[in-house]
Amino acid sequence: MKPAQFEYHRPDTVQEAVELLDEMEHRAELMAGNQSLGIMLSTRLATPENVIDINRLDALSGIEVADDRVRVGAMTRHREIERSDALGRAVPMLPEAAEQIAGPAVRNRGTFGGSIGEADPAGNYPCAMAALDGTIHLRSVDGEREVPADEFFIAHMFTELEENELIVGGSVDCSPWPSERSGMAFDELKRAAQTWPTVSAAAAVRVDDPGAGDPTVEEARLALANAADVPLGVPDAEDAVEGEPLSEGSLEAVAEATMAAADPEDEMHADAEFKTEAAAEYARRAIRTAYERASG
């Protein structure tokens, strides 16, 4: 398990990085946290001629929370996301998603942008970004562009990203989610710390009046990971809970809508039927938890 030879490039600026990318096109692989790429290199499933290491691009690292917008730089490590109080207040789903990734050593290296770019259907951030209607920010020599998360993920590990583009970050409009009457949850079925989740559910709920006994759901968002080849939003589930207090009946509708929407692949110890069921159950749980959190 030793990588094949490659040329190594370590740009110091984002501009330098996109220029390198532009020059090399498909002959280069970007190296972020290297927690997945490193495995692909080791097994020689990836044998790029060039590796562009973007770990020294400090400009891509960091979390900004300003006005109603949260922005996470592509090279922000899971650990920083997990521990960010500002994120915890504004978009608690992201720290909750981050802290469930592997263990601390992987989280010390793994990055937000790497996960988005890998677009593994089981990935936590793609799912969270889809649930939150997030935006992915891309840059190339031609400039920056923004792609909504639900358009970014096209198929299994396949995205809108062009060969000469670099993910510079992601952003979320948190104006729909005032913290005093919103709740979020990221919940995953994972059999051991070291493996990836079988399914995950990301939910956000805003209620009208958290002080009321059974506040009405004003808005709900739900997305699932590994229930399809891309992060799976379930609008029917959202519709089912909006406009009334959460009830066992509407949760049942969430589960049914999720079952109907899910289209997962078979895996060892998790065939499509099981994953569909588990997705429905986790959808139900995530919505319930988000509602409970919104209701204070």
Added chain:
Amino acid sequence: MSGSEAAPDAEPEAAPESESFTGQSVRRFEDRRILTGEAEYIHDKAPEGTLELALVRSVHAHAEIESIDTAKAEDHPDCELVLTAEDLKEHYNPQPCGLNGFEEWSLADGKVRFAGEPIAAVVARDRYAAEDVAELVNVRYDKLPPVAGASEARKDEVLVHEDEGTNVPDSEHLTFGDPGIAFEEADHVVEGEYSWGRVSGVPLETAGAVAEYDPEGDTFHIDCNIQLHTLVDDTVFETLGYDPDDVYINVPPDVGGSFGTKIAIHRYVNLVAMASHQLGGTPVKFVEDRVENLQGGDVHCSERDYRVRLAVDDDGTMRGLDVFFTDDFGAWPHYPINQVLKPLSVLTNSYHIDHAEYEYELVLTNKTAQTAYRGFGVDPHHYALEMVVDEAARELGMDPTEFRRQNLIDPDQMPYVLPSKNVYDSGDYPEALRRIEAMIEDERDGGLLDPEVVAEKRKEGKYRGTQPSVVIEPGVSGSDWTDRQRSDRDALADRTPDDADELPEHLRAEVAEDGTVRAYLATDSSGQGHQTLVAQLLADELGILPSDVAVDYLDSVDAPTEYGSAASRMAVMLSGAAEGVGEELRENLVELAADYWGVDPGDVSYRDGGVDRVDGDDRLELSDLADVDAVRLGESGTYAEFDYPHPARDVPEFDEAFARKYPVYPTAAYGANAPIVEVDVNTGEVDILEFYTVRDCGTMLNPMIVEGQAHGGIAQGIGAALMEEFAYDDNAQPTATTLFEYLLPSIKNVPDIEMDHTVTPSPFTETGAKGVGEGGMIDAPASVATAINAALDPLGVTADRLPFTPDRARRRLREAGVGPGTDGEGGDAVTDGGGSGRGSHDGRFDHADSAGGDRR
């Protein structure tokens, strides 16, 4: 001989306030070098100029090899050597197999029989370059239909080995007592089918070997982490075509775990030896990588489908047992293969049953071969037996614990001769059951199993339960029976016990110049703490401190052929060997001192690290005796060696087992477990909330080490019960080739283990100790499975297939009409459960190149 200093280590808890070190939790001498990073494992060995080897492995499970083009590889500037079967056949021999008649070359010869089978070996300056070269070897295949499972293999439509003519090269049907009548007369015959997934030890350290051929002496010097290096060295020297004395196999003092698995790493050992030979003596190293280890390392273990029948009467008396199973051995019946027979040593577990049938079929398929793994085939047996016991209790409408209690072997029956002729030495099983019930009593009253809590949890869809049982761990295997499958079975009826040939345990000790004692083990170790154990034992024998005993290891040439560290043997065998060598050494020292003083040996006596004159006038300390010996001619007076004979040889009750080559295991350690499980019926997830266990391994030589062994064994048992499996798809492609798929229990998966001990010494061993190395792995899977049965009893679902993964749990629950979305109020789902209707496949794993979500 590999050195390792026993570092002096103050042991406050082990200060000699009591008269012996044996029995105390003496901290380990092995720890310091490991904790500081100084320990030298096989991966660390690299003599000057070492080259590294990499393998080209088959991508197909079953195929003819049309051609192997090595030209491009040989042209690579870093390439030092390329080997294929053609080269091997010119110079060497096939590897000895577990069954006669199989010709296995270390590299595939003409045909590949499992995905990952090595086809070519390349050697280069380092592993990076070797992999570069390996990529240039071009193999053309002509694909054959693969045999992906035992049930398919038994049809013999596609043969893994055409010459053999069948995929079932070994089977046996044994009858003990009169099971025909028992099954005919019993009020009930209960039957169940149970599956045990392919699991293995998966030690953190993979296989490794460094070989250096010496052209002058025409000898091989091989460092490697093979297990049982004095026993299975024939898999190396015979393959090389050399005498045993010309092939020095040396195992480092520190091996990063084996659990039985590394018994079968000879393929790698052979290849580095051949490579060094072909290169004229340049050292060649191979370190298996993890994917190789999981996919094609020849180190999987039992994959069994059981059909078990139990004959019971209305009053709950167990009258007969009938066990049939197939075991999927993969492509080659590598030594060892007697894991299919070992369950005979505990055929009826802790229950008194007089009549039994036992039948197995050893099945070959297109998977990597089996080796040994902790438990060695007993773990699935206990699982299947405890499952059918649960099934019978349900059918009889009896409380499963009472049903068990009623049939336990009574202490009065000890030593107890099993129908299969092995003998349980001692034990109070009813007491063990009482103890474990007492341990969980609090949980039933205000704790995890309080009826109110249980009812409350069920409303959330979480079903809790536990099921106490007593499970036996056979220890201290004899060696003679282990070749039963290579013997003429028809001739066994005429054998006498004296025809059995047992291997003793060898131990040496000598006094060093400074008066410390150096001991030499003929076994190898892989984390069990043998150096500490021998230091304790010899300290007591010689009246010195454990820190004054350094323990080293012998290589395969220096050591006699002996069984070694497997089958829960060492506590007992080393106890006996230490006692024997201690006595010899004391006698020699007494003679030495008497000779020095010119007195009769009767006038001197050994005491606490020295020899006294009985008249009280003089004393020679060990260091003095070393000085005396150094200037003396003739045989050393400060050296002794001893071969401790197998303890069952002196016990007439074992005569029949010896004569008939039935498994001989003279110690029966046991555990009574009660894991408290919680099954989330909506997701199929099983959580073990607390693992209660009472264990008895006779005298504990080092309680700290005993507990550590049990902890680790239980964790592995939990893995086998819930998580681990080497699954294959319909094309016999392995779907667990990384540790993302082969799930080792992480710290989040292993619950608190609450452990208590009883001590029932063995009457058959020197110190009263029993073998303990495999406990936990032997008993925990059965206990976890039956606890799940208890939890899901209201829903009529059982854990009839291990690992009981969430998807399997959900499949069973779905079949029983449960949820998802079950809140426990409905109670809509009661069927009569049981072990039939198992799905044949788990769904194909689309082994995409997914590497784990957000890790990047």
Added chain:
Amino acid sequence: MSVDDTPQTEPPTEEISLTVNGETVSAEVEPRLKLSDFLRREQGLRGVRVGCEHGVCGACTVLVDGKGVKSCLMLAVQADGSEITTVEGLTGDGGALHPIQEAFHETHALQCGFCTSGFVVATKELLEENPDPDRDAIEHGLADNVCRCTGYQNIYEAVERAADYADEGSHGGGDG
């Protein structure tokens, strides 16, 4: 997906300079060289154990600028300019065991020892961030390390004991 048919004779190399257990080290390395292999092979730090090379087992965990990292998933060239600490760097003058090492010894938190360096290093990071971790925090902090021998029971004990030693500002038991 294979390397060129005409193999490169001169592999590309990069100059790196870093601090390893307090010593400054310079080397010329192939970019593909893993940090784990660099530390083991070039620096002789065999306490960096390699158990899986795909970031699961954690045996190769080292501290890079104080943070735990799986050295099989980092390239040596990436460590340019970093400070690396391995288990060898914890051992004090004259071979004195670090309180964490001592605690692992005293509680029998190791058997075969192959995972131990990684656990000791991960424990160091854990205790630096949380000097008094409860069982949940220990579970969370050691979730990137796999042990096949101990069932983790005594590892909990070891971490708790090491935390106590840190509280006491010294460590008892043993001669260190």
